[in-house]
Amino acid sequence: MTTRIDQRFADLKKEGRAALVTFVTAGDPDYATSLEIIKGLPKAGADIIEFGMPFTDPMADGPAIQEAGLRALHAGQTLIKTLDLVRDFRKSDDRTPVVLMGYYNPIYIHGVERFLKDAKAAGVDGLIIVDLPPEEDDELCLPAIKAGLNFIRLATPTTDDKRAPTVLRNTSGFVYYVSVLGITGTKAPDLKSVEQNVTRLKGHTKLPIAVGFGVKTAEQARSIAKSADGVVVGSALVNAVKTSLKAGKATPETAKAVHRLVSEIAQGVRS
Template sequence: MTTRIDRRFEALKKEGRAALVTFVTAGDPDYDTSLKIIAGLPKAGADVIEIGMPFTDPMADGPAIQAAGLRALAAGQNMKKTLKLVKDFRKQDKDTPIVLMGYYNPVYVYGVEKFLKDSKTAGVDGYIIVDLPPEEDGEFCIPALKAGQNFIRLATPTTDDHRAPTVFHNTSGFVYYVSVLGITGTKAPDLKSVKANVNRLRKHTKLPICVGFGVKSAEQARAIAKDADGVVVGSALVQAVEKSLTKAGKPTSKTAKAVHALVSDIAQGVRS
């Protein structure tokens, strides 16, 4: 069974270009603004959209995404509203792949079977659950695959040739290569290292490899797109949200526009 993610990467391969994968946090800074941001991403140049599921203890995320999660939670965002966000997006966009990204705890609390059913009904195509290693595939990965959805795994600079086959065993959709060691959005990727590791990991998987963590500019995106199948931008977009808010943390008329303008700029880099 092919998913929207599979079809999108196949189409981009025929176009001969890399994907732009954008990450934003669900409900940041509030539900309506979040929906407006997500709804405008495809037109701005996003090929795949990752939506962060807000969580109180996001251990892999840097200050920007942590702050976004806290803003969303303070505004009343929860899992039901996150799935509603996808459902509302799907009313106007049937084609752009949606990936939910986050931690296992909120999924476990919601109930895996119910979560998979409700998220598929809403229009979710795949998942990145950062704290579920391959050894725990029975918890969520395999049920997701059986439901006809993709389970996208993270690979890092420390994913060596011995570990890679285990990491990629049940991975589908694409591989998310974490270009730096540490948390999101705090370091710039080393382009030589990215190229070497992407080429090394290709020996272990035929899946598209998308590179993220620390990508902030069109120039970086252009350089990474030469070697990778996709470029992931997250913290920079979340920071664009934060910078547009009032001192009280409320959205302004510039909030969605700021995100879409940055996506458009980076998309030009990916496409050039």
């Protein structure tokens, strides 16, 4: 079964360019503004959208995404509302792939079978669950694949040739290569190391490889797009939300600030 993610990467391969994958926290700074941001991402240049599922203990995320998660939670965002957000987005966009990114705890509480059914019905295409290792594939990965969702795995600079086959075994959609060690958005990627590791991982998989963590500028995106099949931008967009707020609330500038930055980075990916 071909998913929207598979189709998008196949289309971009024909175009001869990398994908721009954009991450925003669902419900940040509030539901209505979050929907406005997400609806404008494809026009601004996003090829795939990751919705971050707010969680109280986001261990892999840096300060920017942690703060975004707290803003969303304080505004009343829940897992059910995140699925509602996908559903509302799908009313006007049936083509752009949507990935939910986050942690297993909210899914476990919702119930795996119920979650997969609800996610598929809402229009979700893939999952990135950062705290479920491949040794736990029976828990969510295999049921997700059976339900018709891509399960996207993270590979890191420490995913050596011995570990890579285990990590990639049940991965689908694309591989998310974490370009730096540590949490999101705190360091700039070492572009030479990224190129070497992407090339090495391509020896283990035919899946597209998208590179994220620390990408902030069009120039970085341009450099990464030379060797990778996709570039992921997250913390920079979440920071654009934060700097647009007044007293913690959305302003008319909030969605525009995110869309402007996506347009800039998209030009880097496309050049």
